[in-house]
Amino acid sequence: EVHLVESGGGLVQPGRSLRLSCTASGFFFDSYAMHWVRQAPGKGLEWVSGISWDSSNTDYADSVKGRFTISRDNAENSLYLRMNSLRAEDTALYYCVKDMSEGGFGGWFDPWGQGTLVTVSS
Amino acid sequence: SYELTQPLSVSVALGRTARIPCGGNSIATRNVHWYQQKPGQAPVLVIYRDNNRPSGIPERFSGSNSGNTATLTISRAQAGDEADYYCQVWDSNTGVFGGGTRLTV
Numbered sequence: 001e002v003h004l005v006e007s008g009g010g011l012v013q014p015g016r017s018l019r020l021s022c023t024a025s026g027f028f029f030d031s032y033a034m035h036w037v038r039q040a041p042g043k044g045l046e047w048v049s050g051i052s053w054d055s056s057n058t059d060y061a062d063s064v065k066g067r068f069t070i071s072r073d074n075a076e077n078s079l080y081l082r083m084n085s086l087r088a089e090d091t092a093l094y095y096c097v098k099d100m101s102e103g104g105f106g107g108w109f110d111p112w113g114q115g116t117l118v119t120v121s122s
Numbered sequence: 123s124y125e126l127t128q129p130l131s132v133s134v135a136l137g138r139t140a141r142i143p144c145g146g147n148s149i150a151t152r153n154v155h156w157y158q159q160k161p162g163q164a165p166v167l168v169i170y171r172d173n174n175r176p177s178g179i180p181e182r183f184s185g186s187n188s189g190n191t192a193t194l195t196i197s198r199a200q201a202g203d204e205a206d207y208y209c210q211v212w213d214s215n216t217g218v219f220g221g222g223t224r225l226t227v
Contacts, residue, residue, distance in 0.1 A: 035217065045157070045165065045208050047217030059215045062123075095164060106212045108155035108170040115164060 009116030022096030
């Protein structure tokens with residue numbers, strides 16, 4: 001069974017940094033693109049960032065471009081999101097998701113982790 | 123940037139058919155995926171590539187995509203179908219979600 005477990009969330013002051021992690025199991029992690037999707041409290045879903053299976057391709061939502069960096073370690077079956085210069089509007093539940101299109105972007109997201117909560121506040 | 127438009131809410135009587143639209147410019151040229159999210163839970167995929175059901179999703183869930191509107195159809199609606207539903211497409215390597223529709227049964 002496929003499992004995605006996020007960690008690293010917490011309370012952080014504006015302007016500070018945080019690194020999220022996602023540990024995957026139950027599938028060939030190094031064959032699939034992976035993404036981060038977030039959901040602000042009481043709001044809808046927002047795609048944040050994605051990375052191809054071999055890290056050759058990454059992309060970001062305009063709202064986080066230049067501040068967030070996605071990466072992965074296929075040997076550790078892990079996905080990461082480095083978040084710098086955090087703002088109050090980055091407060092959200094961050095989900096790790098698997099892209100069902102083998103290798104590159106463009107597929108559907110299945111499954112989703114349970115998310116890790118990031119709260120940006122002074 | 124590409125935008126997807128969903129109604130904030132849709133209501134359906136128990137046992138009837140619910141239709142949730144997702145509007146976008148020439149959306150029929152794109153693959154549309156649908157997710158169900160119940161309160162306090164992570165989203166779950168219910169339809170992929172316009173009209174395909176993942177294993178474990180009831181046949182009551184179906185999808186269509188034509189012109190500028192994709193539609194998620196839920197037949198014989200049950201109380202357990204009450205949830206938020208989101209459509210999703212890709213636009214130049216960027217994921218795009220609709221704003222979500224709250225289904226009330």
